[in-house]
Amino acid sequence: MEQIQASSAPIAGKLASRTRWGILAMLFIVTTVNYADRATISIAGAAIRKAMGLSPVEMGYIFSAFAWSYVIAQLPGGWLLDRFGSRITYFFSILLWSIFTLFQGAVGFLTGGAAVAALFLLRLVVGAAEAPSFPGNSRIAAAWFPSHERGMAAAIFNSAQYFATVLFAPIMGWLVHTYGWQSAFAFMGVVGIVCAGVWLKVIHGPKEHPNVSESELRYLEEGGALVALDAGRGAAQPKQVETWACVKELLGNRMLLGVYIGQYCITTLTYFFLTWFPVYLVQQRGMTILKAGFVASLPAICGFLGGIIGGWISDRMSTSGCSLSVSRKTPIVIGMLMSMSMIACSYISDNTLVVIVMSLAFFGKGVGALGWAVVSDTSPREAAGLSGGLFNTFGNTAGITTPIVIGYIVQATGSFAGALVFVSANAAMAIVSYLVIVGEIKRVHLVKSLAR
Numbered sequence: 001m002e003q004i005q006a007s008s009a010p011i012a013g014k015l016a017s018r019t020r021w022g023i024l025a026m027l028f029i030v031t032t033v034n035y036a037d038r039a040t041i042s043i044a045g046a047a048i049r050k051a052m053g054l055s056p057v058e059m060g061y062i063f064s065a066f067a068w069s070y071v072i073a074q075l076p077g078g079w080l081l082d083r084f085g086s087r088i089t090y091f092f093s094i095l096l097w098s099i100f101t102l103f104q105g106a107v108g109f110l111t112g113g114a115a116v117a118a119l120f121l122l123r124l125v126v127g128a129a130e131a132p133s134f135p136g137n138s139r140i141a142a143a144w145f146p147s148h149e150r151g152m153a154a155a156i157f158n159s160a161q162y163f164a165t166v167l168f169a170p171i172m173g174w175l176v177h178t179y180g181w182q183s184a185f186a187f188m189g190v191v192g193i194v195c196a197g198v199w200l201k202v203i204h205g206p207k208e209h210p211n212v213s214e215s216e217l218r219y220l221e222e223g224g225a226l227v228a229l230d231a232g233r234g235a236a237q238p239k240q241v242e243t244w245a246c247v248k249e250l251l252g253n254r255m256l257l258g259v260y261i262g263q264y265c266i267t268t269l270t271y272f273f274l275t276w277f278p279v280y281l282v283q284q285r286g287m288t289i290l291k292a293g294f295v296a297s298l299p300a301i302c303g304f305l306g307g308i309i310g311g312w313i314s315d316r317m318s319t320s321g322c323s324l325s326v327s328r329k330t331p332i333v334i335g336m337l338m339s340m341s342m343i344a345c346s347y348i349s350d351n352t353l354v355v356i357v358m359s360l361a362f363f364g365k366g367v368g369a370l371g372w373a374v375v376s377d378t379s380p381r382e383a384a385g386l387s388g389g390l391f392n393t394f395g396n397t398a399g400i401t402t403p404i405v406i407g408y409i410v411q412a413t414g415s416f417a418g419a420l421v422f423v424s425a426n427a428a429m430a431i432v433s434y435l436v437i438v439g440e441i442k443r444v445h446l447v448k449s450l451a452r
Contacts, residue, residue: 060407146223155311335368
């Protein structure tokens with residue numbers, strides 16, 4: 001377990017700058033836009049399905065298109081982050097995914113199979129462009145935050161996925177209702193392009209940032225932050241790794257494998273809410289697209305609050321003397337138990353009560369979404385981007401399986417009851433993974449894969 005040096009406590013009260021929180025704010029904003037882009041297809045989903053005459057299974061494949069390329073591009077994305085640094089790699093990621101999101105609005109000018117194919121292909125390229133985003137978040141958090149603040153930092157940028165729905169679902173729902181589904185893609189594309197420009201102005205490494213003070217930099221170093229991760233040529237650089245040997249070594253680590261499996265299960269919940277949940281509200285609960293856009297934001301608010309609370313609890317437990325393993329695992333287990341409450345929605349007829357239960361489930365999902373904090377705690381310094389990419393590969397494989405499996409369940413049964421059981425079973429498996437497989441959470445030190 002990483003230890004916080006005693007000398008870091010006095011420094012904390014004398015910091016001449018708190019630049020790291022401005023960096024975190026930028027990560028939060030970018031991740032909000034990131035997830036809003038992903039969710040655009042779900043908000044517009046009912047209108048797209050009606051306009052193109054798609055079946056639930058066909059819609060499931062379109063929902064999953066993003067995740068196919070997103071997963072495939074994770075390891076290349078992690079390599080790019082380690083090779084070229086977080087700032088530049090992430091900038092091009094934001095710019096490209098925003099341009100391709102903008103292009104999705106033009107699919108409406110096509111008809112029939114050409115429109116479906118174009119939409120599927122554009123979702124594929126958006127997924128590939130977004131691949132470096134979360135490994136980049138984890139990498140920047142590892143560089144800018146000491147270990148005892150990292151749980152909150154990861155929880156804040158991760159909670160942006162919920163805030164994206166809170167902020168943008170009502171806006172996109174109104175756009176789809178008023179101007180047609182194409183308008184939501186055009187709007188999000190423009191927002192992302194602007195965000196890419198701001199990113200270059202704000203983001204720098206700790207040793208290069210013009211506003212960081214010596215006391216803050218010392219505080220970060222003494223607290224275990226990897227401040228030289230993206231440092232310039234004059235600084236000591238991490239050793240290079242042999243990519244595939246490193247992947248094999250990471251996969252051979254039982255703790256990391258358990259974390260990867262747990263992330264797959266937790267991300268299944270994420271993709272249910274990102275893809276099928278608004279369709280569930282329209283199709284199963286009889287809401288209008290406009291109302292579904294607003295209603296979908298209510299569980300998202302709870303997820304956002306749960307994410308902040310989960311990170312706070314984890315860091316509070318850590319500073320109170322609990323081991324890193326206990327402080328990370330406890331919120332994850334409690335959160336997943338709460339998420340399993342969504343099964344009850346199959347037996348509830350009142351829509352208001354359904355929204356309350358879904359809000360509780362989403363709150364629990366937020367509390368338990370500490371995977372990226374665990375990645376920041378455990379990734380080898382020499383391969384932080386690659387480790388994050390591998391973690392995200394496992395997690396976002398759920399983005400492929402979840403929409404498709406739910407599509408088949410809904411088409412076969414005509415109901416979402418089986419889908420809710422499927423999602424809840426994944427929450428239960430996440431608990432098993434962290435309690436049985438993971439063991440002690442600690443930083444991995446590479447042995448076999450360092451390049452000579």
